[in-house]
Amino acid sequence: MRWRWGRAVSDGFDFSPGAQVPLSGAAGQTAATQALASAAYRDRPVEEILKADNEWHQSKVSAGRLSLLKPNLGEAFARAVQDRMLGGARKPLIQSFGIDPQAVVEHCLAAIRIRKERDTWLTAVMALCGLIFLPGLVFWLLVFQIRRMVDRTDNKRASGLATTVLVVGGILAVLFVLKTPFDGFWAWYTRAAVIAPVLGWFWAKRICERTAQDLFTRWESLLSGGGLGAKIPEAVPTDPNETAAERLRQGLARLTAEQHSNSVFYAGPKGILGMGTRWGSWHLAEDLVPKDPDKEIHPFRSWDVIRAIHDQLRMLERGPLHTGGFPKPSIRHWIVTPVGENAGAVARPTGTDVDAFQIKQHEIQRICNEQQFGSGDRHYLGVQFTLWDGQLVITMLITVTVLHETLRIEVTGHALGPVNSLFTTKPSPKTKQVSKAIRFWETTTKKLPLIETDEVVRLAARAPFTWYPPLLDFLGGKLTLPEPFGLRHAWADQPWRHRFMADDALRAATPVLRVVHAAAIKVLDENGVDTTRFGSRSMALSGSVQDATPKKADLYDA
Template sequence: MADTLDMTPGPQVPLSTTAALSAAAQGLAAGAYHDDPVTAVVGLHENLAGGYKNRWRLMRPNMGEAFSVAVTGRMLGAGRKPLIQAPGVNPEIVLGHCLSAIAERRRRDGQLAAIMLVFGVLFLPGALLWLGAFQLRAMTGRGDASQAGGGFLRQLPMVAMIGLTAVLLLVPPFTGPLSWYARFVTLAPVLGALLAHRVCLRSSQQLRARWKGLLDGSLVGSTTPTTVPTQPGDRASRAAAELKAVEAEQRTNYMYYAGDKGILGVGPRRGYWTVSERIRPADDRGVLPFQTWDLTTAIKQRLADLRQTPFIVGDSPRPEVEDWLVESIGAGAGEVTRPKSTDVQGYRISNAGLQAACNEQRFGGGPRHYVATQYQLFKGQLVVTLLTHVSRLHDTLRIDVSLHVLGPVHGLFTTAPAVPEKTVPDGLRPWKERKVQLPIVTWDEVIRLCVRATLFWAPHIRDWLGGRLPLPEPFGLRHAWATSPAGNRFMADDVERSVAPVVRAVLEGVVQVLRSHNVDVTPFVDRLGVVNGTMQSITPGTPDTVVL
């Protein structure tokens, strides 16, 4: 969200200059409004399934509640850990929708808490009995407490409570004023549940409308005032500043190589091409001195020319070319550390630092310089990155080009909301079946929301009882939910098509510099022909998992 906040007195509404969200951003932003069970998103990472702990079943959050709280808690606030770059996604927009969803749920919880105070606390014995019945029903169910239907054992607590309510209405155990309280002690919570159902249904419809609007592309901006400052130094000003810090961190050029996970935020390596030849003079004048930075500068100029083509085409993909420093941290690293030196300007390495790292030829420790060429295809769902590394040892020059692929976000995030339904026998024709629609908000869901609303003022206690969504670390909003593009034939084809132009441009840029410095380019030109042959039938692989 490229916008400017004016800190003059009065409300300032940031206006987004983004015309449309990428498909990846739409899906992740829509995740804040989902009403699926939380187990759906926990199951996306097998190593995180044990990190989710639910201590009270009726306090369990749904996917949208857990996702929005976990993401905002991880990405905003003082003292947070560094974030991984999220190509194809503007995290500021996703965070805005998470905050919007949280604000809507807080308004709903405030209304439900008032209903619970009137119909629950004043008639506490009956409310506890109904709550115990729903707890037993949840314990005897096969799945999540919000599921509909069930067998006789699951419905037995409800039948018992209905019978008790009828008995108290007809034959109260007390006389006088207590008899009227006894009549309403189990009936009042039912009336409160009816009011709560209306509140929950209205809120659910609003959240699902935003969910659908994001995936349809009709809803872009969030609708929360949480980040709209009214005066300097207020809470919204701090939130806006935190969002700006997240946006700045996403523009970093310092990356991390995590073993077989590949480069965090970019994906694992799927292929590589190498040219390694000796530097020999073309004639008796000898080789004119040059630096590695001279080669990378020519490579970047050639890569920039990829935006031009002699063909008459429509919307040709435009690569982003940038210098990166990449540090190796190992596959088991739990977090990353931002570099601290005079070459660091905010979250970026200065041009002088990049040039020094390129020319120093670090064969030992320390980050290494790469030229990154990145395509964001399929509306940001597919990120293809080719990294070029130039190294020299004695009289040998080596150019490596590696392919990294980051697939689309999980289909769970890009699934549109659907009306619940189930299949039942077709009346007098039991050999046939028909589908019937179920309510969007079930009574189990109303009770769950009412129970959670009683602790809306104490979110830490509520999260301790219901459980928090664990996030994979080191955390990046894009790569944490990425899947393989192998299931989409067009994505797999586009990955292969994007390789040849980049590799050819890199090698042609190298030959250009070597020729201008009186280097015999014959072996490099011959090697270029060999590499061209290997790119005619690219075979995807997993070289990061190869054990040397």
């Protein structure tokens, strides 16, 4: 790597204009983006994320050797996303339509930085009150480890036994302090070894409570629409020797570039990864017959039809009445690559026809005209609507094929539903109903600390290991994300459970289908094709699409 004009020039990947503070743009300030980003600040059990998995994508929580070092949801999620999205040896990512993945990653990095600052203080506490008095530290950690093992079950009797374990440990500690078997220096040392970890716990509790309040506020702010900004100063290199900051900056730039790639992947019944399953399909296929029997059809190609459809789709947001209607859609040419249904990874196209994950225009045109039968990638023209603040993504894909004398126009509907409700759950402060001291028949709500005793011990025990994450993953466990991974589709629900979302998806089909057919028939008519049968077939499809119902179009009954 060499430096030029204050920025690093790498022999590998670098799309960004230089060192700068990554900021979330307007596209990132959406409900879906903030919901996913809020997972990095949560303090819930890590197993809760398994409830958010859909039928096609399954996360995995690996059990560690010590339950005392087990991560919570926010810790595991932020670490897994950081490694998967920015890791040096990471696999290609699936685009996250409807959200800004860079904003989610930035919040994960910000959450990791906040926890790292806390762990720095906790490590100092462990060194002063634990490492120096190691026998006492081992005793108390053993008590809490046994307590967690007993309390792992939902059995109430086991829960009571867990409390008994802590009480017995406390009694033994008091007896040991009052009557130690040693004399002289070792007597005072053993007493200090029992007491020092307890004093360290009070110190650690104040540190943990302060950080927990910060994480709680950020979680609540994101889901309330405020969205505190993610501060990641470590992504801004200030001198040529900060290679880690430069790698992080380039990783964020690579993530953004891959998000805007025009290459997607079709995985059988899973549909096009990132766009959701295919719920509807409409085909118009008729023979190319000259309008004038004495003349031949003017030569044209599939690209000519696609280009005309593209121009007409840009007019979808306009209408004769001022009654709202379509927002401005995203209209793009997509190259679809087939992969196996259970493929664990995808491979993006490379070579001279690809620039910054974008397949060049001349290659798109060649695929559209030539790769219509047999193996190879296929071309689709897509019109995409991002609705409900990113919670609903409707994609209509159009492809045109010509085999022998038959021209076929296919329109398919894809819908990506809202992120699972797990990510949209707001935090609630811990409270308890207690009776008033004098008016005992009345109750009042008492606010409890955000951090409990066991949680302080867990965080303090994990802190020294956070400086070497692989060892912490081995001892405490980790979260493995579903592959092929994309932030949006991995935890997306079906939109059909939400009436208005389902209506939006179904309503989009009719106008798009009619615009596609009208544009295609116009091109055929201009090139001397008899469009009578095309027009009749188009009218029939226009009637049937009005009664469109969602189906699993990629599950063939064969």
